[in-house]
Amino acid sequence: METPLAVVETTPLIDHHCHGVLGGELDRRAFEARLTEASVAAPGTSLFDTAVGFAVRRWCAPVLDLPPHASPDAYLERRAELGADEVNRRLIGAAGVELFLVDAGLPGELVDPAAYGGRSLDVLRLERLAELLVGEGAAGFPDRVRAALGRSGAVAAKSIAAYRVGLDLDPARPSDGEVVRAASRWPASGSGRCADPVLSRFLVWEALERGLPVQFHVGYGDSDLDLHRADPALLTPLLRAVQPLGVPVLLLHNYPFHRTAGYLAQVFPHVYADLGLATHGVGDRAAAVLAEALELVPCGKFLYSSDGYALAELHHLGALLYRRALSDLLRGKLESGSLSGEDAVRITRMVSGGNARRAYRID
Amino acid sequence: METPLAVVETTPLIDHHCHGVLGGELDRRAFEARLTEASVAAPGTSLFDTAVGFAVRRWCAPVLDLPPHASPDAYLERRAELGADEVNRRLIGAAGVELFLVDAGLPGELVDPAAYGGRSLDVLRLERLAELLVGEGAAGFPDRVRAALGRSGAVAAKSIAAYRVGLDLDPARPSDGEVVRAASRWPASGSGRCADPVLSRFLVWEALERGLPVQFHVGYGDSDLDLHRADPALLTPLLRAVQPLGVPVLLLHNYPFHRTAGYLAQVFPHVYADLGLATHGVGDRAAAVLAEALELVPCGKFLYSSDGYALAELHHLGALLYRRALSDLLRGKLESGSLSGEDAVRITRMVSGGNARRAYRID
């Protein structure tokens, strides 16, 4: 097993999309429920027997003073012994992340990862915003959304249209009249969720109009999602329509459509891509998947994110596996002579944080 | 070339989806017609010049006492000399399969592979059942299907909805009235084939209701299929609807959607995946494809199948290439330190037969 290249190892990361971590104790069932995108294991199986589960035992166990490959029970016992706070501190502290962009709109009593190292900026979850604002009545809904976006202080907005209505969005910007009608229909549906394509489009257009980069959940996630409706190619008409605004659109995760996302990030100057969730999700296959993801995307358009949520293990593994994958990739190119050492350093700086800094106008 | 890991080499396989083998002689044209999913080669080309064709010459030739890479004609000459019975005995005997789950609903004078080693259990082909029962009249069709399923003795059912109507099935369970109407329309269509989405859904629901695991053909197959309609993501609404039944749904083959199948097998506790047909279909690329297939799927949800049909070479190569692929994969993980030896043994046992035993409640 090789050590990552020094430049990769020492360059701090910007994690441009993640969530908070849990501060309390977790039993095995609760831990497994947060480890993958499954909420429950099949009878007779364990979600520790997944790529990410093996990675936790291999890489996180030593951070908790256990030998690599400690058993799940030993790992959870030691985790409880140290307490969540110390575990979070160790795992996030060792991740080498200088800045977290945090979508805090997920359920649970979550602690900002920056509480354990680095700093953080807010990402505004658009559907959550709409759900908070719709209750005050449909008539003023568009203006209330605009006002909230204007004063949000967030560095970016996040759309989960992929989960709610799919990515095959009509590219046209909806009129306020259409938005009000959609908002009026909402309570009638009986669900508290923002799941109307008119509203999804409205939220994205309004955020971009205000200069807020928009992150889209793309590709795999939990079982609420229909994967074929989360193909980033479906976004193409909308990407084309918002291109004149010149505001970044960031395609998150993308697996198994990461090659398609790379294509979009190549041909549209305002489109960026990452591997997000898939970085830790595929465990020791991260290098193979990253190599595919980077086939078409310009190096100036690829970002790092962990999509870490609830378990600090995910923030830790995201950073660790990303660095190892990037290092493997660059080392292969250096060894075959297809890249110069100088370019390897430059690429590392871009995809570790430079691109995020440029896309989000940070600093 | 390395020998597979001992545990992989010696653990017997359960082939959870295959068909029978031909007992008679095959000339070159007839052999090539069964070697891949093509029924005929382009003029001036040979279907031996495919990944599976090269694998037959490399791996099956020595089983018939020929040197590796024997020419197609030499191979077929020796095959004829030994006779199909001896060839089947040798190839299936050397596959190391303890149990075959056999879908015997395909055309041809086929011999159960267990005639040459191991034992077998029946898989009931749902569309074939419907085709046999519809002739007795539409009125009693739903009850006749239920009765037949109840007394079938099969260990699983198999749906080829992907071939007939595509996998974008309405998740709702159809009423008997709808089924009777669909069955009445059938003869009018002039075709003997069950190709109505109402019937496809009905058959799947009824099998699962009776506790019969349902295998779905997913992904590539012969030229009868529209590949984009065989994407397992299209099944998501139905998978969600049948989840409360708690009965396994097994996604077969899946190539080139094997990563999507892995996602479904992760997030739905009742969903399982394999590589089936693709294992021998991609020849010496089996390790690369298997590595992709296993990125997301929990180790407790992946199974082995050969989809061997007509040629015992396919049953043999399925097992041989699966073992070599699994061994390559595990050896890589052991060498890089990402997996412990104990886990490698445990994973081997799960994906060789343990998962099939659990999913089908065998023994």
Add this chain to the structure above:
Amino acid sequence: METPLAVVETTPLIDHHCHGVLGGELDRRAFEARLTEASVAAPGTSLFDTAVGFAVRRWCAPVLDLPPHASPDAYLERRAELGADEVNRRLIGAAGVELFLVDAGLPGELVDPAAYGGRSLDVLRLERLAELLVGEGAAGFPDRVRAALGRSGAVAAKSIAAYRVGLDLDPARPSDGEVVRAASRWPASGSGRCADPVLSRFLVWEALERGLPVQFHVGYGDSDLDLHRADPALLTPLLRAVQPLGVPVLLLHNYPFHRTAGYLAQVFPHVYADLGLATHGVGDRAAAVLAEALELVPCGKFLYSSDGYALAELHHLGALLYRRALSDLLRGKLESGSLSGEDAVRITRMVSGGNARRAYRID
């Protein structure tokens, strides 16, 4: 870094799909605009920081007497110093291509690559033909198309239906009445572009009826394209319908659907596939992508193309990266023992030019 296998290095290529090269000077912006499928880089980024950009610096710089990895500016300075004509002569001369099939229907003052080495044959761009002929009136349009196809002298026709209407074409051959009606609607749309599915189908059917092989753009391209509508699986009904004509249909590029294209080229005897644009587009990942592309396709059905356009670098890199990829692939198979040396030679000859010669009835 290993030298390619001698047989791969020395076998001349047939580049069965490319375009002309520019004869004039190019500043950095103009060069970058032609290097990838992007027309412009994002602010603060360079399209040289892409797989193909790194490959230009690695492989083309030495052809212009520069060290590998020369900077973009040094490269373009040297390019200007030598002059486009000398650059084209060197890059195309060193590509080792004996025959170019040239689609000359793209905009720009383009020089036939055969002006710099090898010879060329014409590929007729179907939509361009329709655009030239529709102005003379809708009534006689079908007959004028047929006459033009009959006297074209082209070795093949090319369809960009993927760009204009998507590949989910109705398989039915349109009647002349339908075609005339579609042609009549055309000027009313105000666009000069042929973008009507009836016309796309008509053009393909007419070309194939006259024995002209039809090349389809498939998969990725520039931002005009909706990638999910360029999935070759969508062509399946049309492929099935034209199969009785027995005339080759050639799926170009195919990335990221190259496995799907391989499936189609396996099951339909008249279907062929290549990697085209992706060969240079993915740079040093060409070997990995080629390995995927060849998983299912019979060796007698895979062709080489560069899709080189405007920059002779692309014709050069296409050939160079294809040869290196093929060599890596074959060397891996030879070393693992999965292929004989004799077969490696035979495969090289097929996929370098033999298959193109057969499919297009050249010589």
